[in-house]
Amino acid sequence: MTKTIFVVEDDPDISRLIQHHLEAASYSVRTFVSGANLISEALRTPPSLFLLDIALPGDDGTELCRGIRLRPALAALPVIFVTARNSESERVLGLEIGADDYVSKPFSPRELVARVRAVLRRFDPPLQPAVRKAGAIEVDTGSMTLRVKGAVIATTATEFRLLDYFMSHAGRVFTRDQLLDAIWRDTVFVTPRSIDVYVRRLREKIESDPENPHHLRTMRGAGYLFDTRESAAGHE
Numbered sequence: 001m002t003k004t005i006f007v008v009e010d011d012p013d014i015s016r017l018i019q020h021h022l023e024a025a026s027y028s029v030r031t032f033v034s035g036a037n038l039i040s041e042a043l044r045t046p047p048s049l050f051l052l053d054i055a056l057p058g059d060d061g062t063e064l065c066r067g068i069r070l071r072p073a074l075a076a077l078p079v080i081f082v083t084a085r086n087s088e089s090e091r092v093l094g095l096e097i098g099a100d101d102y103v104s105k106p107f108s109p110r111e112l113v114a115r116v117r118a119v120l121r122r123f124d125p126p127l128q129p130a131v132r133k134a135g136a137i138e139v140d141t142g143s144m145t146l147r148v149k150g151a152v153i154a155t156t157a158t159e160f161r162l163l164d165y166f167m168s169h170a171g172r173v174f175t176r177d178q179l180l181d182a183i184w185r186d187t188v189f190v191t192p193r194s195i196d197v198y199v200r201r202l203r204e205k206i207e208s209d210p211e212n213p214h215h216l217r218t219m220r221g222a223g224y225l226f227d228t229r230e231s232a233a234g235h236e
Contacts, residue, residue: 003048003120004028008035008064009082010056014105018051018082021109022116033057035064042074049120054083054094062097069098075154076144078119082107095197100158122157132167134215134228137206139164146205153205158183163202166216166226175223199224 005022009015010033019029030047032038034057042050050068054061061081068074078100083090091102100119103112129142138147144160146153155163162183166174174182176192199218203210217225 002026002028004030004045005049005051005116006030006032006038006042006047007051008032008038008056008061009051009053010034011053014053017109018112021113025113025117027116035059035061035067038064039067039071039074042068042077043071046074046077048077048123049116050077050079051116052079052081054081062093065094065097065099069154069156072154076156076160078122078157080115080119082112091191092193092197095194096201098156098201100156119157122161130168132164134167134170134226137167137215139167148206155202155205159198159202159205162198163206166224167228170226170228173219173222173225178223195224 005027007015007018007022007029009018009031012033015031015033019031022029027048030041032041035052036058038050050064052061052064056064059067061083065079065081068077068079079098080101080103081094081099082103082105084105094102100122101115103115123144129140131141132139136149139145139160140147141164144157146155146160146163162179165179165182176195179195180192199216200210203213203216206215207213214229215227217227219225
């Protein structure tokens, strides 16, 4: 089945360039010059991925991303920012809002297509579906669903992959670089600092007290560890 990409870009030349190369890579593309109708159209026919410029008339890309993450029907869909803003602080802000990748202008069309493919691969089902549990946390890799205390919690594909990796290697300490290699091996924009952002977002979703986590713990000077016990000792 052809995957559909929603592209929001107000520069017509860049929009046509992106559309041409994505369609050449066998994706279906819908273009928008602003975010005015993006959410309503996505709710009607959800895309496989959003490609958002940040500097837009009206609601900018960051506001659109926030809106996507607030809609349960759209919250898990991947978002890539395409922008001329490429400082680390801007990238971290994008992660905190919920972006899955960040492509800086000017960009290589080949690289853009590669990044789209890389992010969409995170949605590929695992070879062996499994259900992992730790206390009130349950991860179902077959449906890519996270439940906490029985309630379904929306996650991005990246958040889900990271949590599943932690749970499938419970008790093992991972450095930030090791996590980058395991989860983001095909994405170059993520930095060790970005890992901290994703861990914080996961704690807000799985921990009763994100500031004093039971499960997803920091091992000072070493990295992160996932503890499967209901009340893990030795918090941060």
